[in-house]
Amino acid sequence: MKAFKNIIMRKKYEVSPLIVYCIVFLVFLVGFSLTRLLFWIYLSDYFVLSDNENILWAFIHGVRFDASLIAILNAPLLIYLFFSIWFSRIEKFNINVIYYYCFLVTLPALIINIIDIAYFPYSGKRSGPEVFSMLNDLSTQCPEVIYTYWVYVLFSFIAIILYYFVFRIVKRRIDSYSLNSIALIFLLFLCFYFIVIAGRGGTQSKPIRTLTAYSFPESKLGALVLNTPFSLLKEEIGGLKRLDYFHDGEIKSFLNPAVEINHDFGIEKDNIVILILESFGLEYFGPPYGLKSYVPFLQKLASKGMFFPNGIANGRRSIEAVPSILAGIPSLMSEAFIRSPYQSNEIYGIGNILKPYGYESAFFHGAKNGSMYFDDTTYRLGFDHYYGKNEFPDQSKFDGQWGIFDEPFLQFTVDKIDTMPRPFLAGIFTISSHPPYTLPEEYSDQFKSAEIPMHRVIQYSDHAIKKFFEYAKTKDWFEDTLFIISADHTSDNYDRRFASSLGRHQIPIILYQAANKISVGVRRSIAQQVDIPATILDYLNLPEEKKLLPFGRSLLSNDFSSDAILHEEGAYWLLTQNEYVKMSQADGSISHGELPDTFQKDKLDSFDSKLIENRLKAYLQIYNNGLIDNELYRYSR
Incomplete structure (x- = not known):
């Protein structure tokens, strides 16, 4: 038994993919905050009646929704790492998996957040699942839409380029870190706990939803607090509830x-x-x-x-x-x-x-x-x-x-x-x-x-x-x-x-x-x-x-x-x-x-x-x- 324990404690596992995962999480968290800033700059007239203190609180509260979205989107990636992290030989492969997964899943969500800035003036709200029913209209007008709203297309390309270079820097500079199995299990537990709390938007009894954004700092800033992909994931379609206020x-x-x-x-x-x-x-x-x-x-x-x-x-x-x-x-x-x-x-x-x-x-x-x-x-x-x-x-x-x-x-x-x-x-x-x-x-x-x-x-x-x-x-x-x-x-x-x-x-x-x-x-x-x-x-x-x-x-x-x-x-x-x-x-x-x-x-x-x-x-x-x-x-x- 002692020999088995020594083997467990001596064997080391490479955890640099988990570190890259956490860094990328933070990078996207910053990215969504920057798109919120862009949203506010282009649509500041919609929030002109709110004071600066409440606008600042809206940015801070918005991080809660950004973290929730990123946690939900990247949860499958973390589950994959929970199993693959035990195989040190595929460390570089795992880092590449993180890159391509985020490129195909999380980065498009960031781009959607940018593009929705153009549509907000027509709807007065962050787009929800109802926007998918408009794809037919958009497909017939795609060249005209790109021409008219080229600035948002440009920002989207900039986001793609920045993601590519930031990930290259992270990949080049990340050092090799190894942990024994006990420490690794503890780290995985911490990651699991963090992703659950972030995905729920906190430790409150019920997970956050789109309406939560309108509760603080004031309802008129709800759209600034939210991000569009969160609305797409969380907003209910046709989900009317029966009411019984009166007979x-x-x-x-x-x-x-x-x-x-x-x-x-x-x-x-x-x-x-x-x-x-x-x-x-x-x-x-x-x-x-x-x-x-x-x-x-x-x-x-x-x-x-x-x-x-x-x-x-x-x-x-x-x-x-x-x-x-x-x-x-x-x-x-x-x-x-x-x-x-x-x-x-x-x-x-x-x-x-x-x-x-x-x-x-x-x-x-x-x-x-x-x-x-x-x-x-x-x-x-x-x-x-x-x-x-x-x-x-x-x-x-x-x-x-x-x-x-x-x-x-x-x-x-x-x-x-x-x-x-x-x-x-x-x-x-x-x-x-x-x-x-x-x-x-x-x-x-x-x-x-x-x-x-x-x-x-x-x-x-x-x-x-x-x-x-x-x-x-x-x-x-x-x-x-x-x-x-x-x-x-x-x-x-x-x-x-x-x-x-x-x-x-x-x-x-x-x-x-x-x-x-x-x-x-x-x-x-x-x-x-x-x-x-x-x-x-x-x-x-x-x-x-x-x-x-x-x-x-x-x-x-x-x-x-x-x-x-x-x-x-x-x-x-x-x-x-x-x-x-x-x-x-x-x-x-x-x-x-x-x-x-x-x-x-x-x-x-x-x-x-x-x-x-x-x-x-x-x-x-x-x-x-x-x-x-x-x-x-x-x-x-």
Whole structure:
């Protein structure tokens, strides 16, 4: 026994691969912190309302998520080393395994973290698994995307080169270290313990997840704390949980009054045109809203219609706007509804609702056909026809990346609408007010007054909308048409007052009817995209209330008890006039606050915070349970 013990103590095992593993772990930890710095430098406007101390804490807290990610990704490598380390003859082979494994697994994760900087302005969040459903769009635009975002491609190549040279230096300078079997077992135990603790994000009872990033130092810095690969690994897709805040009899008591459609009047078979404007945030309007008007025509049109400056986008992405505007479905999941497991649920799009009343419908979107599945989605929501880039007759008007420039495509849209039988429903989605901020050559010198590139293309799109209305005005259907105008979401902030969690959801919503069949003026009540289906049914006096979801209301009623629901920064928000209630998705904690000064406010009665809290919970219970059970219309009134 003593001789056996002496053999065990004398035999040495080479542990330099484990040392290399630990060094590489630290190198990637530094690398992810540097990409976080890059993220902050390029997107600092998104965090302008946070003080420097909290930003510093966000960087420190972010190391926890970086270490967790690296530990999870490299765990298979460490398991391999646990077995192979006992064979000293393959020491150099093991070091090469570490190099190639990290090159194929950990380094791509670092590059994903760099590339997602380009996508963040469109989503307002770190990308999760839902981004994989966009690969088809990206594959068709790969050359244009690389050209537009070349700087992130450059940073990615720099990361690859640095990895290569750093590993060469480590490999060249690492000394040979040997331990006896007892010491090696102890070292392996320490490595195992460290990797488990790092992977869990600490010794707390439950492992960290994406929502943990929003708990400290403040929720608005959650995206800075996170890294994108962690979100890809940890964020749940379609993982709605059943809620039981209230029993069935209670829920309706917390909701806003039902939409009241006056059935004493006959059905009004006017035409409906829904114009969805790409990235038209309220801040692009002039005083008293934004600093300067970049949309003179739209602002003039708003003065001739019913204008809601307290308009709210229920989501942050175009793909979320379409179900909200055309079916009244808010965006309360990390994944867009039309890419979620619930996309086949029973839903009533506005096209489905109007079709039995003799409406022919068409949707117009100048982007490449199939972009964001808008063609399939609008067919799903009851539209009869879809017109995209493929149907446009003059491909010389292609902008080089996304689709047909707004002005020619909107003129084409009027021509197509003119061939439709009456009454009709038309949905239109513009595209030009979007990075890479491309203008038609003939307008390159016309729109120069701009503090940021977005201002130039916003002015161009406003000009294209003006031309659209001028042309539509010559048609005999113009005065028998209700135009509903809403942005899909906001975009680049120059006016820092709008660089807040709620400011990034503020959009203009306009109702315009040339024959004055609706009242004119500014309405300061809260309006949201999901109000649009109810507004259309109210305008047309259609007895289809049971096909309306309970989240929206008719904008034709001057209702100061109106509200808007959204999901932002790992929390659910319910906005009412002047106030908001916010519920953390992580722990259910409730907070209250006053709407930012970018909202137009009126003095109202006292704020019933408990009622609004219960209404928010009721909405969430209807949404989650309704999607899970395919009974979203259970509480439709």
